[in-house]
Structures are given as structure tokens and as C-alpha cells.
Amino acid sequence: MAEINDSPVAGSTDLPPAPETDDLKTETKAEGDGKAAPDPALYRYIKDDLFTSEIFKVEIRNLPKFVGFNDLKKFLTKHGVNPHKIKLLGKQMFAFVTFKNEEERDKAMKMVHGMQWKGQVLSVRLAKPKADPIQRTRRMQEDGGSGAGQPAAKRPKGNGEDGDGDGEEEEPLTVQIANVVTPLWNVPYEEQLRMKEQEVVEVLQRLAKEIGSTNKSMLPWLFAQKGKYNKMCCPLEAVKPSPTQTEYRNKCEFLISAGADGEDKTIGFRLGKYKGGSCAVVGPAETCHVSAETKTVVREFQKFIRTTAYSVYCPETYEGHWKQLTVRTTRTKQAMAIAFFNPQKLEEDELSTLKDSMKKFFTEGEGKESGVTSLYFAREGQRRSPNLEDLPCELVAGDACIHEELLGLKFRISPHSFFQVNTAAAEVLYSAVGEWAQLDQDSTVLDVCCGTGTIGISLAKRVKRVIGIEMCQEAVQDAKVNAELNGLSNIEFHCGKAEDVFPNILNAVVSPSVTAIVDPPRAGLHSKVILAIRRAAHLKRLVYVACNAKAAMNNFIDLCRAPSNRVHGPPFRPVRAMAVDLFPQTKHVEMLLLLERVDYDSRP
Structure with missing residues (x-):
């Protein structure tokens, strides 16, 4: 996912x-x-x-x-x-x-x-290592690049320094940050949907060309499809809008850094990119996609860190402590806050004192009314993976998890577990997946990259068996609890990388009707998973949920290409597609693609 x-x-x-x-x-x-x-x-x-x-x-x-x-x-x-x-x-x-x-x-x-x-x-x-982008920008400025104090990429146009003399003022920070995190904020929603639908049209048109190049036997079918569907390989259904277009995000990751307004220890979104030489952040108070509940948590946490003696972490010098705040909220009015902290060389007793003060602030002090029901502290160790989301989290106060309701079902969410960031739109997406999968009581569903089990659990009562696969152990634990919370006994979950676990599970499934539902990371499925799907001739239907359809293009092509020494088994072909808007005000969109196995005995 x-x-x-x-x-x-x-x-x-x-x-x-x-x-x-x-x-x-x-x-x-x-x-x-x-x-x-x-x-x-x-x-x-x-x-x-x-x-x-x-x-x-x-x-x-x-x-x-x-x-x-x-x-x-x-x-x-x-x-x-x-x-x-x-x-x-x-x-x-x-x-x-x-x-x-x-x-x-x-x-x-x-x-x-x-x-x-x-x-x-x-x-x-x-080879020499890559130069640090900020240091490189500083050097360019010192050597006669753009004026000091502001990276070249972020200097406002028309300020008179480039010789145009129009004197145009820089936009307010609220507008600048909106342009960064919600670039379509000023575009009417109907136009946003049209743009996203057109993006999927272009993906399907390109896929049609790729299928024609990699599977000549499909050319007669493909010629007919392109004639009927505007050069696309399959029909595209009307784009599904998000039920809510603002304040929809249930998870946000905020940087803790110096504010672009000069205020120290600010929690917000980065105004520019690190490789562009910028570290400054702007708070989320005026951003339209962040919920009021999340903004409250950010405001109170910012008050807390400003009372501490610890500075913000500086990616230029690798000094400082406060790094990131992740906030997760639910429609059940629960909120989780995870503070990421670099201890540098602080002693354990200092860290314990800090955690105690954080707990007191949010349980007895000003932060008591913030709505935080689950408070975590995550400290970075030496020589760790740079991905903060991999760090172990220590519960400081409140409940270990938060809970959400989706399609009438209950779900437990832990700090690192995946859950779609737009709950209302996820209901739209999962409803479409259930419809397209064409399931019955004899069906077996393979839920690949299942996260906390949301898709598989939402379908479990319609089918004989659901098998979920997920690499995040924390998410698998949540998925098992979620199955119990919803009284389901016909669902099982396996922890591991899909490319390692999926082939063996797929080979062991004996069922007259097997459907796979895949919701992979942005880069798509590992080639081993695609090859395993192709080899399993008893798997007749595949529903692919792509959050980045262009990145998943190689997966689509390999599913549809002609059999070869590398790719065994009959190919699939696309049957229907749809765009679902899970990310209003941004350029991102989910694409749903249904593929069915080619029946060589009955195909046209």
C-alpha cells in the first residue's frame, strides 16, 4: 500500500x-x-x-x-x-x-x-559522495550566485534584483505553503476531477500501445477496444469524487524546524525542498486538507516543545533534537501523536524527564484539551535507517492504538500501520473493489499489501476465505485484531515481503474461484509477484489499486505481455478502469484497474 x-x-x-x-x-x-x-x-x-x-x-x-x-x-x-x-x-x-x-x-x-x-x-x-544540497546552495551563493539569505530556487520573481523592475511582492506564506502541499487549492473541484480523469485516460492509452508491442496475439481485440474507447485499452468509468474535499487527511507528518516567519521551533510543512536549499517550515493553520483536530494537536505540541530546552534538529549540521510530529486522527474522535526526537548524547535520565514532562503537559497541563488519546515518543538511534517511520515508538500516555470505523466495520490502528489517509473516500474505493471482484461464497480472495486488513475484512463475509499479506509486522498484528473485532474467522494474515510470501501461498490455494486484490506501494509490485500471478493459471481475476499508475505501468505491461521464457502462463487483459479521488486539492489520484485472464479457448 x-x-x-x-x-x-x-x-x-x-x-x-x-x-x-x-x-x-x-x-x-x-x-x-x-x-x-x-x-x-x-x-x-x-x-x-x-x-x-x-x-x-x-x-x-x-x-x-x-x-x-x-x-x-x-x-x-x-x-x-x-x-x-x-x-x-x-x-x-x-x-x-x-x-x-x-x-x-x-x-x-x-x-x-x-x-x-x-x-x-x-x-x-x-566515486565521491553526493554533495549536501544545502551546503552546495550556500557555496553557490558565496561564489556569486543569487543573493544571500535565500536559495536561488526560492527567490521571488519580479523583486527588481533581476533587472525587470516590476517590483512584484512575494506571496504571503499561507499562499506559498498552499501551493506546495495542495497545489490545486485554487482550482474548482470539478476541474480537478477532470484533470485526474484525463491522467488516467493517458495511462490507458499508453497501456494500449504497450500491449500492442508486447503481445501481438491481442492485436485484433486491442484494435476493437481502441476504436470503442478513445484509443484506450478498456472502458473508463466516471471518476469517483471524494465525499469530502477539505479537512480529509487522517494522517499528517509535520517537520519540526525553524519557521519561515522567523519563529523558532515551528511545526509544519516544509516550504521548499531540501535539495533546493530550504529547511524552513510553515504551520498548517491555513491549509485546507488538514483537519481541525490535527491543527489543534499541532498547536498544543508546538507550545510544549517551545517550553523545552531542546532545539530543533538541523539537517545542515546534524545537531539538535526535535525532528518530526506525526498526527493520526479518526472519525471516532481519537487522536494519536508521535514525536520523533534525536537524543544526540543525552543521558537516559534526561530523556526520562523529557517524556515525563510531555506526559504531564498532555494529561494535566495545557495540552489536556488537545484531543490526544495516544501519545508516543520515538527516538532515533545511531546509524539507523534514515526512515523515521521505521523507528520503534514508546507509549508515553493514553491508549496504545486508535480505532476507526469504515463501511460499518471497526479497525485498530497502531503508530506505523497503513490506513488510507482519506477515510470517506476509502469507503468509495473499497466499495468499488468489492463490486468489481465479482465474489461469491466459493471465492478465495488474496489481499496483497493488505496493511491493517481493510480491503480483505470488508469483503470477508461475501467469500469463503481471505488471505492477507503484509510486510509490516505491526500492521499484521492490527489486521488479526481487526478480524476478531469484526467477528471474522475465515481470514488469515501472513507477514513478509510480498515477493517472498506470495508465490508459496498462491501455489497452495485450492479453490474454484481465486481473485487477487493488490494495493502496493507507489513503485508497484515486485517482479517476482507478477511472475507468480502469471504462473498461477487458476487465478482468473485481478483488481489492481494503483496510487501511482505511471509507476505501476511495468506491472500492467508484464501482466498483459505474451508468454515467454521469463513470463509463464496465459496473460491478463484490462477489462475496466476508474479514477477515485482520495487526495482532493492535490495532483494525486488512485486508479482502479480490473484485469481478467485471457481464455485462449474462447477469446475472439
Whole structure:
């Protein structure tokens, strides 16, 4: 499952983002033979107590033409090399590859350098780490770039400094932050829906072209489909609007940083991007997609952190403490607050005192009326994953979980468990999934990437059996409790990566009617899952819930492509599609796609 964050926050990662293509071109010219020591100012994030794979980076040159990401990954793995990240620049025929430690990096250099691949002799050399974006921006300003005090990317247009002299004033912060987190806030809702529906039209038109290229046997059917449905591979039903267009988010992640208005210890959304040189945040008070309940929690928590002696965490210097606040709310009037904190070198007794004061503030002090029913404290350890959502959470006060009602069912939600961020629109989405799945009492449903079990549980009473698969252990525990809360005994949940668990489960299912429902992360399903689905000829129907249909395109293509040495089993073909708006005021949209197995005996 994928959770759309309308405004990425720096609290979700300590380290600079993966290099962009243009940056890599510049970086390559500066690397020379890879032996020059990194400039401390530009590479401040490389410290002994922080982990980043950028420390262990190599450049592989002279790659064969037309080699893709998966080709390179398979090649390296085949030769015993375990890459952490790969950034491939096909036109330049080279790639940057990072590793988790020095041993793996050196092994790659020894094994791959001089090796022949498709007639090309590979060259491997050390590569310098990616420059910290903020430090790089500061350096550019010092060297005569844009004026000091404001990154080049964020300087207001028309301020007279560029010679245009029109004197146009910078927009208010409330408008600037609205443009960042809800870019469609000023577009009429009907027009928003039209734009999102058009996006799905373009996806289906592209899929039609891809199917024509990868499965020639479908061309007669495809020709008829495109003629009937505006060059799309299947009919597109009318877009489903969100029942609520404002204050709909039940989960928000806020950065704790210096405010763009100059106020210290501000909780809000980042005004710009880290790689653009900005760390300033603006509070959510005027944002239209954040609920009043969430805004109250943010306001009270901001009061609390301003009473403490601890500073906000600074991604430039890697100093400071307060990093992020995650707030989850429900229609049952419960609220969960999770404070993410970097302890640096604080002693345990200091942390205990802080947690005690936080508990007192929200149970006895000013924060008592904030509505928080579940209060957590998450501290970052040394050399941990940069993803704050992976950190263990310690309950400070209140209940361990919050509860939500959806389609007349009850659901328990833990700190890290996935639950769709727009509950009312999720009901619309799940109702459509249930209708499209065409289930009966003999059906077995495979709920892949099931989160807290919402889809499978909503369908369980219609079918014989539901099997859910989810990699987050906390979510699986919630899903099992949710099944019990709703009196269901025909549903089971398995914890693990879908690519590891799904093939075996699918092979073991014996049922006259098997339907898979997949709601994967934004990048889509792992290729192993797609291949397992294709091999399982008894799986006749697949409902794909895509929060990023463009990113899922490769999944769609592989489901529909002709059988080959790699892809076994009859292909699927798209039957119907629909856009469901779970994210009003933003450009994001969910796409629902129903695919059915091609019956070679009866197809036209």
C-alpha cells in the first residue's frame, strides 16, 4: 500500500536525497580519478556516527548499450556483488552504485573491474559522495550566485534584483505553503476531477500501445477496444469524487524546524525542498486538507516543545533534537501523536524527564484539551535507517492504538500501520473493489499489501476465505485484531515481503474461484509477484489499486505481455478502469484497474 504525503518533510530522512541526473553529470566531471578528498563543507553529512551509503560509492563505466536497471542489478548479483542503490545513466553508459559497507564496495571493484559484459570491458572506480544540497546552495551563493539569505530556487520573481523592475511582492506564506502541499487549492473541484480523469485516460492509452508491442496475439481485440474507447485499452468509468474535499487527511507528518516567519521551533510543512536549499517550515493553520483536530494537536505540541530546552534538529549540521510530529486522527474522535526526537548524547535520565514532562503537559497541563488519546515518543538511534517511520515508538500516555470505523466495520490502528489517509473516500474505493471482484461464497480472495486488513475484512463475509499479506509486522498484528473485532474467522494474515510470501501461498490455494486484490506501494509490485500471478493459471481475476499508475505501468505491461521464457502462463487483459479521488486539492489520484485472464479457448 502507498501513502501519499502531500508535502515531504525533512524529518523523514537525515541525509541528502538520491542524486538527480543533472547533478550526476556535474558530479562526474568533478570526480576525476576519485582520489580527491571530499570538501568538508559540502560533505558535512559524512560522519562516523551517521550511516549513508554515499560513503561507499563507485562508478561503473563502459556499460553495454541499452542496459536497464534490472539488467545491471541481475548482472552484479550473479557475480556475487550486493548493491544497495543503483543510479543508471543509459545515454552516458555508466552508473553510480552504492554499497552498505566498505567490504562490499571493495569486493565490487575487485570483481567487476575489467570484466567483459556483452562485448564491453567494464571499468570501476571510486566515486565521491553526493554533495549536501544545502551546503552546495550556500557555496553557490558565496561564489556569486543569487543573493544571500535565500536559495536561488526560492527567490521571488519580479523583486527588481533581476533587472525587470516590476517590483512584484512575494506571496504571503499561507499562499506559498498552499501551493506546495495542495497545489490545486485554487482550482474548482470539478476541474480537478477532470484533470485526474484525463491522467488516467493517458495511462490507458499508453497501456494500449504497450500491449500492442508486447503481445501481438491481442492485436485484433486491442484494435476493437481502441476504436470503442478513445484509443484506450478498456472502458473508463466516471471518476469517483471524494465525499469530502477539505479537512480529509487522517494522517499528517509535520517537520519540526525553524519557521519561515522567523519563529523558532515551528511545526509544519516544509516550504521548499531540501535539495533546493530550504529547511524552513510553515504551520498548517491555513491549509485546507488538514483537519481541525490535527491543527489543534499541532498547536498544543508546538507550545510544549517551545517550553523545552531542546532545539530543533538541523539537517545542515546534524545537531539538535526535535525532528518530526506525526498526527493520526479518526472519525471516532481519537487522536494519536508521535514525536520523533534525536537524543544526540543525552543521558537516559534526561530523556526520562523529557517524556515525563510531555506526559504531564498532555494529561494535566495545557495540552489536556488537545484531543490526544495516544501519545508516543520515538527516538532515533545511531546509524539507523534514515526512515523515521521505521523507528520503534514508546507509549508515553493514553491508549496504545486508535480505532476507526469504515463501511460499518471497526479497525485498530497502531503508530506505523497503513490506513488510507482519506477515510470517506476509502469507503468509495473499497466499495468499488468489492463490486468489481465479482465474489461469491466459493471465492478465495488474496489481499496483497493488505496493511491493517481493510480491503480483505470488508469483503470477508461475501467469500469463503481471505488471505492477507503484509510486510509490516505491526500492521499484521492490527489486521488479526481487526478480524476478531469484526467477528471474522475465515481470514488469515501472513507477514513478509510480498515477493517472498506470495508465490508459496498462491501455489497452495485450492479453490474454484481465486481473485487477487493488490494495493502496493507507489513503485508497484515486485517482479517476482507478477511472475507468480502469471504462473498461477487458476487465478482468473485481478483488481489492481494503483496510487501511482505511471509507476505501476511495468506491472500492467508484464501482466498483459505474451508468454515467454521469463513470463509463464496465459496473460491478463484490462477489462475496466476508474479514477477515485482520495487526495482532493492535490495532483494525486488512485486508479482502479480490473484485469481478467485471457481464455485462449474462447477469446475472439
